[in-house]
Amino acid sequence: MRLASYNEIVKMMHTYQSRDCLPIIAEKFPGVSLNALGSIFSQDYQKKMRKTHYLHYSPEASTGYYKRFAEALARGERNILIGMSHELDLSPALLGRIILERHLSVTKYEGETPPKTIVTSCMKEPSLIEDPRLAIEIHQCVLCDDHYGPLCDSIKHSIGHEYEFKLNHILDRLGLAYIGEDQMRTKGYDKTPDVKLEVPIAVDGHIVNWIESKASFGDEHSHQGYLKEQFWSYWNRFGPGMVIYWFGFIDELDVNQDKGIILRDHFPEHIVKMDPSVK
Incomplete structure (x- = not known):
């Protein structure tokens, strides 16, 4: 948008x-x-x-x-x-x-x-x-109050889990090996994306090592907050990755592709799988 x-x-x-x-x-x-x-x-x-x-x-x-x-x-x-x-x-x-x-x-x-x-x-x-x-x-x-307070938090939490499950289902269907945030936390990571790919993929020429699922719209305020609190931390630790705003985002916010963070509103239909045997 x-x-x-x-x-x-x-x-x-x-x-x-x-x-x-x-x-x-x-x-x-x-x-x-x-x-x-x-x-x-x-x-x-x-x-x-x-x-x-x-x-x-x-x-x-x-x-x-x-x-x-x-x-x-x-x-x-x-x-x-x-x-x-x-x-x-x-x-x-x-x-x-x-x-x-x-x-x-x-x-x-x-x-x-x-x-x-x-x-x-x-x-x-x-x-x-x-x-x-x-x-x-x-x-x-x-x-x-479905916009603020405990009910709103519960709704967002539930929808977030629904779309994380959707992402996992897509990855399983494509046969992509990955670990989730719970597994990463057992390894001692404090800030973790929803998915860390065991073998990177390429999306439109961009390497993707991790994927973050956001069951929301990406507006400027929320996106800048996520960049500061989450996305750049993932980039520092795991390299380039992809954020999926399932409900869309403001197009002008997708300005960090060359730096290693790409935005999408769905899981890309065309990806390039890396050959794990190639060193």
Whole structure:
């Protein structure tokens, strides 16, 4: 996908501000899958939350949100946090975490910030929250938020495994020998790609020693982060490799081919297998 098309898609998403716009955008961009559009929408939403979350986490804001929630709870209202999140244009899971942190601070930690591990555990399993009404509200926030929070993480983890399995199936069908990241970690590697080929292949004239599977769309923000945190580390350790963004990527990001990192949106149909007997 060209950058101009990506920018136009994001602009349309900002106009509608809802996942309901995806079929409409798909009609205008018939070459872009709904999976790609969904990934772009989620990434853009998460970037927005990262840019604005500090405003909601300020002591003044969090205190005000908690006071408002407690008053509504005392009046016997329901679905309080979901309504507040829509009004504030804030992720339900993020608002739920803010309220939970404040609640634990007031009720159990004498005004101190509760440990992040405790808060995270309660967000993943709201039944751990002692106040049943708060537990229900937090549970609703988690279930209603498929862009942020524990449910989003679970969805991404599940889809990631699905496409890693797809990659492994392709490699097995082609008879390519490889080892996975679990096997590499047993050998002491800390940062590992999804697949390390035992015998390199060539793709469009580029040597590929390793393959990383990304069940997402490759936008500039995520790709630059992956380059810094993952891809260059793989390159330093294993040599040149290939990243598959199964839901597509911005074409202009594929600028490191000559340096040893190529991008694809599927496993290439035409590869050249190296002869392992040739030294």
